Amino acid sequence: MMFDSIDDAVIYYRRYAKEKGFAVAKRTSKKGNDGVVRYVTIACSYPGIKRTKSTNPVQLKPQTKTDCKAQLRLSLCPNGKWILRSMVLDHNHGLSPSKTRFYKCNRMIEPHVKKKLELHDKAGIRMNKSFNSFVVAAGGHENLSFLEKDCRNHMEKVRRSHLREGDASAMHHYFLKMQADNSEFFYAMDFDDDGRLKNVFWADARSRAAFKEFGDVVTFDTTYMVNKYEMPFAPFVGVNHHGQSTLLGCGLILREDTNSFIWLFKSWLACMSECPPNAIITDQDKAMKKAIEIVFPNARHRWCLRHIMNKLPKKFKGFKDYESIKFCMKNVVHDSLTKEEFEESWGRFIKKYQLESNEWLLGSYDERHRWVLAFVKDIFWAGMSTTQRSESMNAFFDKYINKKTTLKQFFEQYENALAAKVHNETVEDFNSFNSRISCITIYDMEKQFQSAYTLKKFTDFQNEIVGSICCSLSSCKEHDNFSEYEVHEDISHREGQRSVIFHVYFNEDNNKVNCKCRLFEFKGIVCRHQILVFIHRKIYRIPDKYILNRWNKNIKRRHTKIRISYDNWSLKPEACCYEKMCNAFYEVANLAVDSENAYKNVMTHICEMKK
DSSP states (O other), X not given: OEESSHHXXXXXXXXXXXXXXXXXXXXXXXXXXXXXXXXXXXXXXXOSOOOOOOSOTTSOOOOOOOOOOOEEEEEEOTTSOEEEEEEEOOOSSOOOGGGGGGSGGGOOOOHHHHHHHHHHHHTTXXXXXXXXHHHHHHTSGGGXXXXXXXXXXXXXXXXXXXXXXXXXXXXXXXXXXXXXXXXXXXXXXEEOTTSOEEEEEEEOHHHHHHHHHHTTEEEEOOOEEETTTTEEEEEEEEEXXXXXXXXXXXXXXXXXXXXXXXXXXXXXXXXXXXXXOSEEEEOSOHHHHHHHHHHOTTSEEEEOXXXXXXXXXXXXXXXXXXXXXXXXXXXXXXXOOSHHHXXXXXXXXXXXXXXXXXXXXXXXXXXXXXXXXXXXXXXXXXXXXXXXXXHHHHHHHTXXXXXXXXXXXXXXXHHHHHHHHHHHHHHHHHHHHHOOOOOSSSOHHHHHXXXXXXXXXXXXXXXXXXXXXXXXXXXXXXXXXXXXXXXEEEXXXXXXXXXXXXXXXXXXXXXXXXXTTOHHHHHSSOOHHHXXXXXXXXXXXXXXXXXXXXXXXXXXXXXXXXXXXXXXXXGSHHHHHXXXXXXXXXXXXXXXXXXXXXXXXXXXXXXXXXX
């Protein structure tokens, strides 16, 4: 036989081997005096004598060497073609045509599959799910020309090629690209004396615009780790008009010390035009606390209530009255409506369980203005008591990042995560525009909030209307320019139902209503006790000052007008050609699928084009 090239000979022998049930490889080649390859041997992949390298006789690795002699030998002819000079067809091992797809020489990933794998990786789709999609499309594993391992190897190779410049350099190029696309993109990088990257902060144009809308209250948490480098991911998270978490910038820091936090907070402050947040929620980190006092001296700083209460098992698990101590402390913290009530209840709690010398409780009491609800509910916190917003943002990023994620990949996936957040907000904007929740009362105040608030925030208000069923006015005291109402609310309790008294103050001059529960101050939602007083006073339309722009669905938010650009593969020339061809193929398939003649005609043309 004659072949135009060695590659043609390898392809031919490989096709033969696939039918018979073995694997082949190009084994040897010999050059002539002129330096040109003139002799080539293509052989079965089982040649050679098996050798054992392991020194442990009970941990031997499987061997594939059988010293098989099956082979083809070819030589170069004067006309440039290759001729088959000799061959051995017999093998000294078993053959299995049904298993040949597992041999490496028969495994091949087509270019379009590689593109899909890379797109799936960018979209954050895990490899097992990505591979299963190919299995389903092919009608079974046996119809695929590659294994899941081949897909993983391909993506590892792609990722390694991305990292040739180095992560810090690639990150810098990414920042420059984003800034060139939109001058409002902000970034800062902090290097040590040796030029190594220490800390980094960035915020895209949309996050900066969103801060102007929702930057009054921010949560900050560093418990999430980019595990490959163990650099804490530090997102600044706010709450949008739907009650969703929104990203207001983020950083990666090398160490969780005061200097790193000071650098990060100053970078964020510079990004936000030197406008600090009104309030910030963090955990009890001392370095973080010190940095906030330096960079945000006028911001109200509070600690995550859940973090503190979760420490109770650790602090009191060994106590005989542990369950009772835990239950009592939670009641003191959650049920005290005023500072005075807390001080009184706390004193009884300490005395009852003889905890006067407990250092953790003493320290917590000294910082009570940072975490006890009665001390913090006097200002707006968008309803947040914990850093759960930051933690939910971390959990959200988990869909896109794993422990092997490099910094370069992290920024690519950050864009995907941000795009998903933008999409979720856009969907909620549409839902609030396109649909509404029916009113359950006849009062105009409910219609006010129905037409003004987003669906989520209208639901919060409606819950307060429903909750007013459990409330009753018991007394009213008239003063010079205001009335004091006593509202009793029946509350479900672990030990049964109990009645709690709330004092509501109504000013007749300006229709201002203040409630002891401070829900409106804390969450921006009129409480059930205020609603009851309004109805009692026959004020069925609530004053505009109680309808916050922050939750209003009718306001055009500036951050929604910001264009965000992504480094999309589909913008590249070869990708455009590929997409156009695919779309054309799909269009033809749709036209031909209902006709047997058309189907055969199309397939004939495709086969000719493939040749």
